[in-house]
Amino acid sequence: MAQETLVEVQLKEGQRLIDRLVQDGIAVTAAAWLRESESGDWYLYLVTPLVTEGGGKRPAYHRVNTVIREMQKEGFGMDPFAKKVIGPHDPIAEDLIGKRNGHPDGPPMPFHGARIGNLDVEEAYIYPLPVSSR
Secondary structure (H helix, E strand, O other), rough: OHHHHHHHHHHHHHHHHHHHHHOOOOEEEEEEEEOOOOOOOOEEEEEOOOOOOOOOHHHHHHHHHHHHHHHHHOOOOOOOEEEEOOOOHHHHHHHHHHHHOOOOOEEEEEOOEEEEEOOEEEEEOOOOOOOOOO
């Protein structure tokens, strides 16, 4: 599968997950696919206030994984291990929100810088603000 096709599939599946999370009442304040420089792997970063300011992620992962399992019954194909949840006060989250603010609508915005927050990235696609949050 060509890289371009893989990215297109990831973007669509990511949007499906974001839309479903919001529909199910789970706040998503920012989201992006990031290809981490260290591993070269793509991860869907979901920014949600379910992650506590102290960094507690267990409730957020539980809620998101429950939604993913429900979606898998409907043919959702994203690898559940391809996502990470972070809180709104995480430096990555703050940077994603800042970069996205200049691009509030439309398709995910490509980013080809070297860092997002405190994370080295090769590239990224930053989603616009979820519809329910506008």
